[in-house]
Amino acid sequence: MSPEFSLIEKYFRRAVTDANTDLGIGDDAALIQVSAGHQLVVSTDMSVAGIHFFLNAQAFDIGWKSLAVNVSDMAAMGAKPRWATLALALPEANEAWLKDFAEGFFACADAFNIALIGGDTTHGPLNISVTIMGEVAIGQALLRSAAQEGDDIWVSGVLGKAAMGLQFILEALELTSLEQETCLQALHRPQPRVQLGLALSSLAHSCIDVSDGLLADLNHILQASKLGADIYLEDIASLPTMVHRLHEPLLQQAILAGGDDYELCFTAPVKNREAILALSDRLGLPLSRIGTTTTSPSLNVFYQNKPLAINHLGYDHFA
Amino acid sequence: MSPEFSLIEKYFRRAVTDANTDLGIGDDAALIQVSAGHQLVVSTDMSVAGIHFFLNAQAFDIGWKSLAVNVSDMAAMGAKPRWATLALALPEANEAWLKDFAEGFFACADAFNIALIGGDTTHGPLNISVTIMGEVAIGQALLRSAAQEGDDIWVSGVLGKAAMGLQFILEALELTSLEQETCLQALHRPQPRVQLGLALSSLAHSCIDVSDGLLADLNHILQASKLGADIYLEDIASLPTMVHRLHEPLLQQAILAGGDDYELCFTAPVKNREAILALSDRLGLPLSRIGTTTTSPSLNVFYQNKPLAINHLGYDHFA
Numbered sequence: 258m259s260p261e262f263s264l265i266e267k268y269f270r271r272a273v274t275d276a277n278t279d280l281g282i283g284d285d286a287a288l289i290q291v292s293a294g295h296q297l298v299v300s301t302d303m304s305v306a307g308i309h310f311f312l313n314a315q316a317f318d319i320g321w322k323s324l325a326v327n328v329s330d331m332a333a334m335g336a337k338p339r340w341a342t343l344a345l346a347l348p349e350a351n352e353a354w355l356k357d358f359a360e361g362f363f364a365c366a367d368a369f370n371i372a373l374i375g376g377d378t379t380h381g382p383l384n385i386s387v388t389i390m391g392e393v394a395i396g397q398a399l400l401r402s403a404a405q406e407g408d409d410i411w412v413s414g415v416l417g418k419a420a421m422g423l424q425f426i427l428e429a430l431e432l433t434s435l436e437q438e439t440c441l442q443a444l445h446r447p448q449p450r451v452q453l454g455l456a457l458s459s460l461a462h463s464c465i466d467v468s469d470g471l472l473a474d475l476n477h478i479l480q481a482s483k484l485g486a487d488i489y490l491e492d493i494a495s496l497p498t499m500v501h502r503l504h505e506p507l508l509q510q511a512i513l514a515g516g517d518d519y520e521l522c523f524t525a526p527v528k529n530r531e532a533i534l535a536l537s538d539r540l541g542l543p544l545s546r547i548g549t550t551t552t553s554p555s556l557n558v559f560y561q562n563k564p565l566a567i568n569h570l571g572y573d574h575f576a
Numbered sequence: 577m578s579p580e581f582s583l584i585e586k587y588f589r590r591a592v593t594d595a596n597t598d599l600g601i602g603d604d605a606a607l608i609q610v611s612a613g614h615q616l617v618v619s620t621d622m623s624v625a626g627i628h629f630f631l632n633a634q635a636f637d638i639g640w641k642s643l644a645v646n647v648s649d650m651a652a653m654g655a656k657p658r659w660a661t662l663a664l665a666l667p668e669a670n671e672a673w674l675k676d677f678a679e680g681f682f683a684c685a686d687a688f689n690i691a692l693i694g695g696d697t698t699h700g701p702l703n704i705s706v707t708i709m710g711e712v713a714i715g716q717a718l719l720r721s722a723a724q725e726g727d728d729i730w731v732s733g734v735l736g737k738a739a740m741g742l743q744f745i746l747e748a749l750e751l752t753s754l755e756q757e758t759c760l761q762a763l764h765r766p767q768p769r770v771q772l773g774l775a776l777s778s779l780a781h782s783c784i785d786v787s788d789g790l791l792a793d794l795n796h797i798l799q800a801s802k803l804g805a806d807i808y809l810e811d812i813a814s815l816p817t818m819v820h821r822l823h824e825p826l827l828q829q830a831i832l833a834g835g836d837d838y839e840l841c842f843t844a845p846v847k848n849r850e851a852i853l854a855l856s857d858r859l860g861l862p863l864s865r866i867g868t869t870t871t872s873p874s875l876n877v878f879y880q881n882k883p884l885a886i887n888h889l890g891y892d893h894f895a
Contacts, residue, residue, distance in 0.1 A: 279615060283800070284720050285652040285784060286619035288712070291610045296598060299693060300605035301707060303663035305700030333604040344622035344705045374618060375707075381624030386663045386705030388620060388694075393607070401603050465604060481602070 264350060264378055268359040269343065275372045278340065287374035289340055295392040300330035306383035311426075316354045318445040319385065320361025325447045326468065327389035328369050329519040332454035333466035335399040336391035340374045341366065346381030369451055399457060399464035399523070404482035408462055408524035410548040411533060413450050415494045416471055417508070418443035420515020430507060436496060447519040453544075456536050457523055464523040470514035472567060475522050476556055482524075488548030490560040503560070513558060513567070524550055583669060583697055587678040588662065594691045597659065606693035608659055610711060617710040617717065619649035625702035630745075635673045637764040638704065639680025644766045645787065646708035647688050648838040651773035652785040654718040655710035659693045660685065665700030688770055718776060718783035718842070723801035727781055727843035729867040730852065732769050734813045735790055736827070737762035739834020749826060755815060766838040772863075775855050776842055783842040789833035791886060794841050795875055801843075807867030809879040828884070832877060843869055 273281040280288040291297050304323045306312050324341060331338040343362065347355070366373060371389070422440030424430035432440060449466075457464060463482060465474045471493070479486055490503060495512055502508050525533060530546070537544035558565040592600040599607040610616050623642045625631050643660060650657040662681065666674070685692060690708070741759030743749035751759060768785075776783055782801060784793045790812070798805055809822060814831055821827050844852060849865070856863035877884040 280717070280719070285649040286617045286655065286708075286710070288615045288617055288653075288717055290615055290714070296607045296609055297616065297709075298605045298607055299659070299661060299709070301661040301663045301694045301696050301705075303665055303696045303698050303700075303703070303705060305665050305698055305703075308699050330604040334607075336605065340618070342618060342620040342707050344620045344707075346622055346624050346703055375620045377620050377622045377705075379622050379624055380627050381622075381703060382701040384622070384624075384665055384700060384703045384705075386620075386622060386696075386703075388661050388663075388707035389605075390616075390618070391605070395609070398599070398605075398607055400599070 264355065268355050269373060269376050271373070273372055278372050278374060281372065281374045282376055289374065292392055294395055296395050296398065298331060298334050298336040298391040298393050298398065299388065300327060301386065301388040302327050302330070303384065303386040315445070316357035317361035320358040321365045321446050323385040323387055324362050324365040324371070325449050326519065327387045328365065328371070328451060329447065329449035329466040329468065331389060331391040332449045332451045333399065333464050333521060334391070334393060335397060335454045335458035335464065336393040337455060338369050338371050338389055338391040338451060340372050340390040342375035342388045343373060344377040344386040346379050346384040348381070348383055397458045399454065399461055401463055401465055401478045401481040404463035404478050404484055404524040404550050405526070406484060406550055406552050407527065408550045409527055409530065409546050410475065410486055410488060410522070410524050410550060411544055411546050412467070412471065412493060412520055412522045413453055413542055413544055414518070414520040415496060415543065416467065416518055416520060417495055417511035417515045419447065419517035420511035424507060424511065433498065436498060439496065444517060447517065449519055450521045450542070452540055453521055453542060457521070460529045460532055460536065461523040461525040464521055467518040467520045467522055469516045471522060472513050472556060472558070478522070478524065479556060485551045485553035485555045486548055487551060487557045487559065490558060490565065492545055492547045494543045494545045509565070583674065587674050588692060588695050590692070592691055597691050597693060600691065600693050601695055608693065613714055614711040615714050615717065617650060617653050617655040617712050618707065619646060620705065620707040621646050621649070623704040634764070635676035636680035639677040640684045640765050642704040642706055643681050643684040643690070644768050645838065646706045647684065647690070647770060648766065648768035648785040648787065650708060650710040651768045651770045652718065652783050652840060653710070653712060654716060654773045654777035654783065655712040656774060657688050657690050657708055657710040657770060659691050659709040661694035661707045662692060663696040663705040665698050665703040667702055688768070716777045718773065718780055720782055720784055720797045720800040723782035723797050723803055723843040723869055724845070725803060725869055725871050726846065727869045728846055728849065728865050729794065729805055729807060729841070729843050729869060730863055730865050731786070731790065731812060731839055731841045732772055732861055732863055733837070733839040734815060734862065735786065735837055735839060736814055736830035736834045738766065738836035739830035743826060743830065752817065755817060758815065763836060766836065768838055769840045769861070771859055772840055772861060776840070779848045779851055779855065780842040780844040783840055786837040786839045786841055788835045790841060791832050791875060791877070797841070797843065798869070798875060804870045804872035804874045805867055806870060806876045806878065809877060809884065811864055811866045813862045813864045822879070
């Protein structure tokens, strides 16, 4: 058995127990069956050392996050994640690293009942490419293009934590030890909002996950739906101890433009406010109503009743 | 619009004309519908600069080949390729390179009627990761594990051309100018055998594509089917002018262990010999019967009626 084959065999091949997976890793391709009455939902994300994670990051965290960011795309579509493939370029066949990476990857896969059905490993600068596949009942997917005028704009969870964690690591921001723990956890082990996305299928008009930053991602919805928006900084949930620091530019930027949060930003009709708040209670997840879509072409952010000058829409990999 | 978004928009987003593709590039994920009575067939392959292609290779060829090697996995399953996602790490946003790369990628996509439904571009050392999805009628896929004792072993096309092209580039092998053209074409623009794979669904027991080298890949079939094999070097089609050079170790190695051919190696019952030769005529593609599966645990290669000592089963990315 070749070393490459044995690496896949040793760390990534597991017995498939999923009824819709007819053939997993080990042939030229996998065979799956999509549930009747469902569309297959497909997305791909690539993570590169030094860009998406630090070279010295924990292998477990890299494994978790490389899958979690893809799961988040399923959540944003209101889809149920089901299957994933993993292509991995490694500078060397470091078995200790691979073992930890695989543990992190499968911890995330198990948390969301995802079967790893295909893989490729090769020599090269560290690069992790995941393709995720999920299912959604035909016509029920949450699209960026379906926001309507006068929709409430909502966001889940607490924004800016991952960005603050990053700024803390870069020694640009001071945090209490409790804040450090929360922010670094958010940065390294994002929790995709799958249950929220599934529940929003019947409540929201449009949805996106906050990967590049709230304003940049909301802007994708607005462009696709040909709308503008007014949002209010004070209404966005942040860390409790941050409320009195909202005037700090670094904090504003973390909340409005910090990437890597993997919360969901969605728009919904006003009539669904109570149902959405009830959903927030049921999931134990804050859902903040932060503004309204408008017919104006612009995205305005207000702080203390004044428009905020926006100069950083988010993170771009070629900016 | 962000630079990253505009790169995808400019070079990779095309109108979707496929009836089973409900949503292509531009949202958090794509939406597709698998044909009734079919399984989805999924495979992923990663190509890295300096490993799978030379740093100075033509961008068009890199684009073509990065998709073609994935299409070949569909051919090996007897599946019809339908959809692909592309994740791309680039050292810089070189638009001329991207334009050529996209042209090569789409030339291959168009040749096989494949819709590009998802993508991710990021900064990083050049890395191309493609996931391909196809369809096969339920239960009709060609598996590595289904070879039977006494099956004929067949291989399509002319083996060793890509390896000879590579040896020529490395100045380890002399070739006539005609041979150069053939071999470099095989190396840079492999032609996946989709029509052959589809036709073999009803004729062959098992199949694999020759990506790592004939012996290594045939060995995957043998291991999965718990069989051995006897094969005969003289029966493997090579370049016409190579016949008198079959005693040269470099030539033997190119034919038996040269990777990158993307021909199909398959096993079929003896009763299908005539039908397979008729298929060869119909496709205008040589199909060579090169040996037989056995119950012995070993893979033997004979040359001039003597067993050949095998010391190189193929290319391994961590060898």
